[in-house]
Amino acid sequence: MWFTENAWPPMLIAGLAALVCLAMWNNNRRGLFLAAAVGCLLLCVGFFFLERAIVTEGERLQMIVVSLCDDFRNKRPATLSYFSNTAPALKVQVLAAMALVDVDKDLRLTDFQSHVTNQNSRGTVHFRANATMSVTGHGNVGHQPARLNLTFQREQGEWKIIEVERLNPLTGEKMGLLTEASS
Numbered sequence: 001m002w003f004t005e006n007a008w009p010p011m012l013i014a015g016l017a018a019l020v021c022l023a024m025w026n027n028n029r030r031g032l033f034l035a036a037a038v039g040c041l042l043l044c045v046g047f048f049f050l051e052r053a054i055v056t057e058g059e060r061l062q063m064i065v066v067s068l069c070d071d072f073r074n075k076r077p078a079t080l081s082y083f084s085n086t087a088p089a090l091k092v093q094v095l096a097a098m099a100l101v102d103v104d105k106d107l108r109l110t111d112f113q114s115h116v117t118n119q120n121s122r123g124t125v126h127f128r129a130n131a132t133m134s135v136t137g138h139g140n141v142g143h144q145p146a147r148l149n150l151t152f153q154r155e156q157g158e159w160k161i162i163e164v165e166r167l168n169p170l171t172g173e174k175m176g177l178l179t180e181a182s183s
Contacts, residue, residue: 007051014043058114061125061152064159066109069129073103084153084160093164093177100136106143107131123152123159128169145169 018040025033055063064082071079075098083090108130116123129146151163166175 007047010047011044014040014047018044057116057120057123058125061114061116061123061159062112062127064152065112065125065127065150068161069107069109072098073105073107073131082161084155084162086155087162090161090164097177102134104132104134111147121154125150125152147172 018037021033021037021040024030025037068079068082071082072094079094079098080091083094109127110130111126111128113126114123126147126149129148130143132140132142133144134140147167147169149163149165149167150161151165152159153162154160164177166177167173168175
């Protein structure tokens with residue numbers, strides 16, 4: 001269903017229908033219009049809770065990204081478990097980045113866009129990350145923006161990252177994973 005990703009459009013439609021029914025009830029005081037308005041308001045609440053109850057594969061991938069970023073920030077060994085064994089070079093780069101970079105608690109993840117393809121066996125998540133960072137040998141480098149595309153593949157029932165694409169936060173051009181952004 002299209003409202004499982006975003007409940008606002010059907011909630012807005014039901015809310016507008018409730019307002020129309022209330023206006024009609026105000027004109028002629030027929031109980032039918034008041035009942036319809038209450039029904040539409042209940043639909044709004046229902047859409048909200050239905051959207052919360054249904055977790056799509058795209059939303060599941062986004063939750064994985066949030067957990068990955070938290071584990072990376074806290075330098076947990078579990079960080080490597082998010083990556084596929086078919087991508088050992090990524091695991092080496094993650095280990096290097098964990099040793100090189102300290103991410104402060106002000107990490108903020110935004111602009112999530114996810115897309116699942118191949119009968120729910122492959123997916124991508126685009127997102128932005130902003131945080132104050134320190135780099136070994138350079139000290140505090142201030143607040144740094146990042147923009148990433150992660151490609152996931154389902155392996156033995158679990159989502160694993162098979163590709164990481166770092167993008168320039170301003171231009172969207174591809175960058176190396178551990179290179180400095182240029183404006």
